Amino acid sequence: MGTGTTGTGAGTGTSREADGAARVAGAGRPAPPLRWAVVLGWLVGLTVLLAVVGFFLGRETRLAPFLVVVPALVAGRGTVRQTAVAAAWTTVVIVAALFDAAEDTAGAAVATVVFALVFNGLSLARVIQRVGDEGEIARLRSAAAALQRQLLRPFPLVTDHLLVHGLYRPVEEDSRVGGDVYEVVASPYGSRVFIADVQGKGLPAISAAFAVLSAFREAAVSEPTLTGVVDALEDAVLRHNSFAAQVGESERFVTALVLGVDSGQEVQAINCGHVAPLLLDGGRAAPVLPGEPCVPLGLDALTPAPRTVEWFGFPSDGTLLLCTDGVTEARDPSGTFYPLEQRAAGWSRIRASEVPTVLYRDLRRHAAGAPTDDTALLVLRRRADAGVV
Missing domain, CATH: 1.20.58 (Methane Monooxygenase Hydroxylase; Chain G, domain 1)
Incomplete structure (x- = not known):
């Protein structure tokens, strides 16, 4: 199993992501001065x-x-x-x-x-x-750009087991960082994947996102079990809410999905009220977590049932799609939700690096413009397939 630290992007992929980030950073800036x-x-x-x-x-x-x-x-x-x-x-x-x-x-x-x-x-x-x-x-x-680089690393993210492409678009363009966060960490216990959505928007949501993201980066390499990682995230949200209450801000909960991936064919998952992942394989897209999700982070005291680990198969030629509700709850002008599972079925045979762009372009068409919520998505492939995705 991998013992490295947080993975970094490979050469050409990182360059493409950096170029894309620069183009996004330039959007909306004042026109150049007159000659x-x-x-x-x-x-x-x-x-x-x-x-x-x-x-x-x-x-x-x-x-x-x-x-x-x-x-x-x-x-x-x-x-x-x-x-x-x-x-x-x-x-x-x-x-x-x-x-x-x-x-x-x-x-x-x-x-x-x-x-x-x-x-x-x-x-x-x-x-x-x-x-x-x-x-x-x-x-x-x-x-804001410096803050984004500190909080959210550019794609692709690489560990011993995974090659992860993705996309992140905050609804507040100038902030560059919103309430959706993600991370992929190589640990002594395998690769840990994290995607989360903080309740609300604006600076308070960004503050909560930073707290839970920092907790994941630490717990992912120190906790031997996935439940231990999630317990650390719960404690981080509770501490943040306690501080928020002291300064007169609202308490927040966080929906999150945490995965544990190693060299085996199955993946561990704990779903804390988040959008379930989809497995794209053989021209189909299907949810891989049949059970009911656990309560979101910050709300563990509301239920006596402990959070439990689910297992699902992740074949070597399959693609996992993780996203936030900025994707699944996007509506068209008539109020119809974006049909992610139906659309994703046609993406199983395209390159994983192209899925984020295809999805976001399709999402904008469905919503007749820019989505109205933060959008984050991760596309996971087994590292053995890194050369062909």
Whole structure:
């Protein structure tokens, strides 16, 4: 049996996952700043346009003050320096136009200049605020990405017995981490697999997720039995709830599925109120845990029955699909739940590394857009088949 520590991704697979993570991290970021050629083109082009229009309309028509819209436009996407250049340009052009308009009164000229200075000043203030806000957002995204790397490792995950592909999508995109968590650990007792869903959303759910994930990483390598691992997870949730109550936050429960996989043909499982795994094999997809799930983590005191281990077969050519209820409870516009078991039957013959992408694309089509809950899924294959999945 494996005695290593937590597995890491293989070379090319990790690279692909990292590239995918970078693309996701870039989604929703501000557009790149304007190029200087674009800014200068706006300034020269609009100045010439207004001059030509003014020439044909007559000298008494003063269009130069309309140039103040250019700094406002530049402030929307340009830099502070670009906006300052645009403001200086428009001010100079407006003042020059006033000198050419000898018939204008001094009061009108002063009012026009003041108007231009105030409007340009507002444009500068806007771009300074925008650049500052974007910098703060970038720092928050960087911190969120670092937090995600600490909490949830990129796929694929590899142990002595398993090659695990998967996908993770938090419903709150900017947080990068939600209430769904997963982990795969190589221990002296075989490979331990964990997927869980914390009740609720937001920072309190992330806090509870971090607590239970940390407990699993420790218990997976120190507890010889799967029940011992789950007991440690129960204690971690209770401790977290105790602390949450002290600071005025709501207590939470956690649905979780814990598996123990070794070189044998059968897998140990304890299902704590979680979505049951599916075995994809021979063109079929079937649940592998016929019994009723145990109570979720944090609620053990509500039932006298202890959590028990179930066993199921995991053939060498089979694929195990684990997911959270963000998949099974996704609805289409008519309210119909996503038919995971029916859809998964057609995925048993495709590469395991492609299943997460195929599933999530199909899930988005079913939900007519982005799902409304965190989505996590794991696709497990026996390590002996690593070269062909």
